[in-house]
Amino acid sequence: MKPAPFRYHAPETPGEVVGLLGEWGDEAKVIAGGQSLVPMLALRLASFGHLVDLRRLDELRGIERRDDDTVWVGAATTQAAVQRSEEVRAAVPLLARATQLIGHFQIRSRGTVGGSLAHADAAAEYPAVALTLDAELEAMSPRGRRTIPAATFLKGVWTTALAEDELLTGVRFPVWSGRCGFAVEEFARRSGDFAIAGATVALRVDPAGRLDRCAISLFGLGPTARRATVAETAQLGTDPLGTDAEDIGRLATEDLDSVPSDLHGSAPYRIRVGAAMVARAWHGAVQEALHD
Template sequence: MAYLPPTTTEVPTLEYGHLKSPGAFEHHVPTTLEEAVALLAELGEDAKAIAGGQSLVPMLVRRMAVFGHLVDLRYVPGLRGIERRNGSLWIGAGTTQAAIQWSGEVSGAVPLLARATPLIGHFRIRSRGTIGGSLAHADAAAEYPAVALALDARLETFSPRGRRTIPATLFFTGLWSTDLAEDELLTGITFPVRSARSGFAVEEFARRYEDFALAGAAVAVELDEDARIRRCGIGLFGLGPTARRAPAAEAAATGGEAAAIDAADVGRTAMSELASVPSDLHGSAAYRTRVGAVMVARAWRRAVEEAKGD
């Protein structure tokens, strides 16, 4: 393999209140996608890919995660870009959230993604954080996984065994867990381009601006010529160990007359599907459930209004 030699970063273990310094690790800098996955395969579970580092680095500092090897993806070509491909919009996994936020192509073709992006942290986070990093990290309170679910996005991966495509509905498997193998990298995401008579909205509640959401919803709606719901997608975040769809609420709304559907009913149905809702110092399960129902209702109402052209 032709990659830059690893460097060992020796960091003393120092405590600063609730923070610690990360342990020592070897920093690998591959220059091709093949070299990156070969490194992950060779080093096994002691290795972790790093892109923008906006999720991984805080976990390393807090010792929530410890890896002996970091495989840096910054110099791997082909992981960045925004392109129209076969009637869909492809976004490279290494594309920064800031690039997505300011892209006219994204705002026109995939409005839900464009509207969710400014809700991610603050501009410094978005200037380094990547869409692939957010999806692969699979934080339960993150916006992008819910958007991918609501839009039926397809996630493209690469490993020593070749390429494959994973539907968003099968990608997120649990708390900080996805269907990616240890030696597999997320390389790109394909989103359907908005159609006529469609509407999109994201609603979330956080105690402070730029905090993680306690509860949130991403909604996509498409109407037919009779103003009935042809298709809808509801992605939930902050309401479980990982982002979730609300299939019962979607099924109940599909085929119905948009004007006759009660947004509050959609919200309550979406919450009734959840087997468990987290309870912590930020809010009880009952509180999050009530807030979640309101977030779904608000997003549903806004998406339908946009689809109707109101």
């Protein structure tokens, strides 16, 4: 099939973009890499009267270490650029490790950080990473600029806190310090497929060897990525060597609701897989934190 007719725009500044979004409202859609949007348009799962292309907006690309101990990644930065970045590997290792799991290299060469976050696919890696690290997303509109915590950005299936006239401009990922460990695990039918279930884990141990910071996120197990707050709270202050990873996996997934059931697997199957992914990621993160 072919997309429904639309008018194409290629503005040169973020101000022009939000002006178009403000003018056309829900009839306008931003396109960056197009790796998710173009197939939806081709299958007519979505239709917009105006497509606003970000390809000329160089100021939305780049990776920078900021003075406030964050790494800023421009929304139009490609996933391939993130994967190549030494800065990301050193300062935000969870983001680097999740990136290599996204699709295939052809997809990563076009797909963007902001596009993945704004698309908000429940099985995507970047929303889970942003949640785990308590990232902050920067947006602008005709009303000005604002910062949206990752915890409130994701609303549901393909739904975020962005207003119709808002443009996602960048993401700030906090840099964790101390004895930290990070891991991401996912299960997919084939390499490059969307995950049936996945988990991200970030943790830190204090000088006494106790956990003083812990974050666990799940993806592919509901309408959006979500934090496993009950499991996180239960582990704070504990000796990570004395915990059972499989118990943590079960605790992280025991209160899930709205787990999808489809041709890729039933809800109970996805929950079992999700628990296993949490356990694997937990073990990997603990090993890294204690042997760093």
